[in-house]
Amino acid sequence: MNSKLKLFLPLMASLTLVAGCGAEQPIEEMAETTEETAAAADGFQEAREAAWLYVQEEEEWTEALEPKDRQTAEVSEVVASKYDEYTDKNFTGDEVLLVTFEREDIIAAKHVLVDPETNTVVGEMEGA
Structure with missing residues (x-):
């Protein structure tokens, strides 16, 4: 035993x-x-996806971002400024969604403006 x-x-x-x-x-x-x-x-997943697809067209950001960044991008509501770069200038002064892809290991951040009604990219915010 x-x-x-x-x-x-x-x-x-x-x-x-x-x-x-x-x-x-x-x-x-x-x-x-x-x-x-x-x-x-938070209900902004479609805006994140549109911004992610837009960013994937730029080689420097495709290499810098990881797939998890698509889900964790910060989204906020902002008023479109005349200083932003747009694919459609009609959004100046309107409320748009600002999708920010930011990483601790990257100095810059990518800021994409998305139409909240259609979830299409309407421009970029430089130097935010």
């Missing part, structure tokens, strides 16, 4: 370690998942 106990205790300790370690998720992954979930819940 003593030999069975000697085998049982290490086996149980091993199983406890394996089960306990398998359920853990790194803190960084949990933070990313939380950001993505929050971004998806």
Whole structure:
């Protein structure tokens, strides 16, 4: 009986370690998942997608951004300025969505203006 106990205790300790370690998720992954979930819940996912497709046309930004940046881009409502670059100048003075792709490891940020009604890109904001 003593030999069975000697085998049982290490086996149980091993199983406890394996089960306990398998359920853990790194803190960084949990933070990313939380950001993505929050971004998806704000209702601006279509605007993010339109801005992402627009940014993918520029080689320098295609290489700089990662796929997760598509879901975590910051979106805010702004009034379009006459100083912004537009594909359609009719948006000057109107409320548009500003989609910002920003990364800690990149000095600059990419700012894309999106029509909130159609979710189409209408321009860029320089130097914001």
